[in-house]
Amino acid sequence: MRGSRRRVGACAAMAAGRGAEAEACVGQVVLPGDVLLLPAHPDEDAERLRLGAGAAPRGRLLCGPGLRRCTAGLLVTKCGLLRHRQAGGSAAGGAYWVDSQQKRYVPVKGDHVIGIVTAKAGDVFKLDVGGSEQASLSYLAFEGATKRNRPNVQVGDLIYGQFLVANKDMEPEMVCIDSSGRSSGMGIIGQDGFLFKVSLGLIRKLLAPKCEIIQELSQLYPFELVLGMNGRIWVKAKTVQQTLIIVNILEACEYMTAEQRKQALAKLSGN
Amino acid sequence: MAGEVKTKLSKNLLRMKFMQRGLDSQTKKQLEEEEKKIISEEHWYLDLPDLKEKESFIIEERSFMPCEDLLYGRMSFKGFNPEIEKLMIQMNSRCKEEEIEVDDKMEADVSDEEMARRYETLVGTIGKKFLRKRDQRVLQDEDEDEDGNNNTRPSKKAKKKFLKPQD
Numbered sequence: 001m002r003g004s005r006r007r008v009g010a011c012a013a014m015a016a017g018r019g020a021e022a023e024a025c026v027g028q029v030v031l032p033g034d035v036l037l038l039p040a041h042p043d044e045d046a047e048r049l050r051l052g053a054g055a056a057p058r059g060r061l062l063c064g065p066g067l068r069r070c071t072a073g074l075l076v077t078k079c080g081l082l083r084h085r086q087a088g089g090s091a092a093g094g095a096y097w098v099d100s101q102q103k104r105y106v107p108v109k110g111d112h113v114i115g116i117v118t119a120k121a122g123d124v125f126k127l128d129v130g131g132s133e134q135a136s137l138s139y140l141a142f143e144g145a146t147k148r149n150r151p152n153v154q155v156g157d158l159i160y161g162q163f164l165v166a167n168k169d170m171e172p173e174m175v176c177i178d179s180s181g182r183s184s185g186m187g188i189i190g191q192d193g194f195l196f197k198v199s200l201g202l203i204r205k206l207l208a209p210k211c212e213i214i215q216e217l218s219q220l221y222p223f224e225l226v227l228g229m230n231g232r233i234w235v236k237a238k239t240v241q242q243t244l245i246i247v248n249i250l251e252a253c254e255y256m257t258a259e260q261r262k263q264a265l266a267k268l269s270g271n
Numbered sequence: 272m273a274g275e276v277k278t279k280l281s282k283n284l285l286r287m288k289f290m291q292r293g294l295d296s297q298t299k300k301q302l303e304e305e306e307k308k309i310i311s312e313e314h315w316y317l318d319l320p321d322l323k324e325k326e327s328f329i330i331e332e333r334s335f336m337p338c339e340d341l342l343y344g345r346m347s348f349k350g351f352n353p354e355i356e357k358l359m360i361q362m363n364s365r366c367k368e369e370e371i372e373v374d375d376k377m378e379a380d381v382s383d384e385e386m387a388r389r390y391e392t393l394v395g396t397i398g399k400k401f402l403r404k405r406d407q408r409v410l411q412d413e414d415e416d417e418d419g420n421n422n423t424r425p426s427k428k429a430k431k432k433f434l435k436p437q438d
Contacts, residue, residue: 038329060330064338069329085338093328097338108334112344160345185345185358207341214346222349229335229344237351 019072026084030098036067036074036082064097065108101201105130105230107166112186114195114228115174117157125153127161130197130230133171137161141175143183151188158189158234160226189226193236194243200231202254213253216265217246405430 019035030036038061063069066078076082080100087094105113107129115127115135125137137159142151153159165173176186206214206227217223223237223246233250237243245268253261284290286306291299335341343362347355381389 060328062337063329063331065333065335067331069331074329083338095338097335110334110336184362185343185355204335204339204341207339207344209340209342218348222347222351224347224351224355225345227344227346 023084025082026096028082029079030076030082031079032077034076035070035072036076036096038073061093062095062097064095066098066100067096099201101199103197103199103231105200107131107135107163107172108229109163109166111166111229112160112162113174113230114189114226114232114234115159115161115230116195117153117155117159120153120155125159127159127174129172129174130232131172135163135172135174137174137176141177142187143177143181153188158195159187160189160228161186189234190236193224193234194247195232195234196247196251197231198233198251199254200229202250203227203229203231203233205254206250212258213250213261216261217249220246220265220269 019037021037021039023039025034025036063074066076066080068075068077074096076098078098078100080098083097083099085095107113113129115129115137117125118128118134119126123139125139126134127137129135139145139150139153140147141161145151159174159176161174161176162178163172164175165171176183178184178186205211214225221237221242223235223242225236225246226234228234233247235243235246235250237246249261249264249268252264256264280290286302291302294302332338343359345355346359347353350356
């Protein structure tokens with residue numbers, strides 16, 4: 001009860017124009033323009049001894065998608081739920097981000113996406129990744145590619161790669177190798193299979209560390225799955241029917257509850 | 272007459288690198304300070320208070336990967352594509368490895384003492400392999416002479432050292 005009162009207070013403070021504490025809004029809906037205040041940096045408050053999370057030398061706080069830095073703290077730029085992750089592991093110092101839903105993808109550096117080759121222009125392939133512009137991919141950005149040994153890429157092929165350059169001022173560039181020169185799973189996606197599009201939120205749900213949907217599906221049939229952060233999923237199973245079943249489940253599971261999903265899968269495994 | 276009149280070299284010429292090689296450090300420092308003084312007087316600057324450096328403890332990140340710790344996008348189940356399955360184990364264990372690294376230390380198969388003992392003996396035996404022929408002969412002689420006859424061959428024992436030529 002006390003927690004909910006604190007949250008209502010935070011919303012009221014936000015509406016009044018003052019910022020609200022970031023910690024109070026975790027799990028709440030935030031709107032663009034809201035200011036989230038962060039606890040003061042320990043160096044400024046040298047006198048006060050802070051116990052708990054603030055005491056250790058603070059790692060950098062990660063300000064994720066949907067948030068921007070501003071003078072007072074963090075400024076929200078997208079509407080959605082505010083999420084927080086405690087310090088430790090890959091996000092030293094904790095992380096805040098806004099969990100929002102959208103279908104249109106905006107290229108981000110480092111994201112792994114599925115692209116469709118639309119044109120071959122000399123040494124460069126043009127890929128459609130679902131963004132505002134087509135991404136370019138050099139023919140040398142494949143593992144083991146040299147000037148003599150070109151990769152066998154045709155128009156209409158599917159490519160799994162990551163963004164090397166992706167900002168609003170330049171054309172996005174993709175590569176199919178990582179920093180050490182190995183492909184590590186990227187490159188041309190093989191023959192057959194089925195490509196379809198879902199919303200970005202579902203992709204993130206499916207890629208979460210312990211995703212029940214994926215675990216349940218993996219019990220059904222042997223199949224192969226490629227998830228691109230641009231909302232595209234490619235599925236391949238032994239027969240066309242199995243492939244289509246998996247596609248339908250993945251498309252529908254966004255709006256099904258866990259119960260409904262288990263029922264649907266039970267029916268299928270019965271068949 | 273020619274020796275007396277010296278052409279006057281301009282200050283700029285004297286400031287050039289090739290003219291300063293012959294100078295000693297003191298004169299060099301003097302010249303540098305003079306230069307700085309000249310620059311600082313002509314140099315325009317803003318008469319504003321120093322801006323505090325912005326706090327750098329927030330990193331802005333536009334990608335979801337580090338926030339939510341997402342898995343690798345290529346997956347295969349029930350042996351459909353064995354290479355991808357191997358890759359899955361590799362990629363996803365990389366993420367977990369980072370967590371585990373912090374906690375436990377690698378247990379050594381061989382204890383430190385044993386390692387030191389082995390190393391002592393090892394260095395000697397393998398070291399012999401790389402000795403030159405002359406030194407090997409010396410070693411052999413040493414081993415033979417241990418039995419008794421130390422006096423018979425003292426000259427051959429001594430290594431031939433470099434004799435410095437006397438002036």
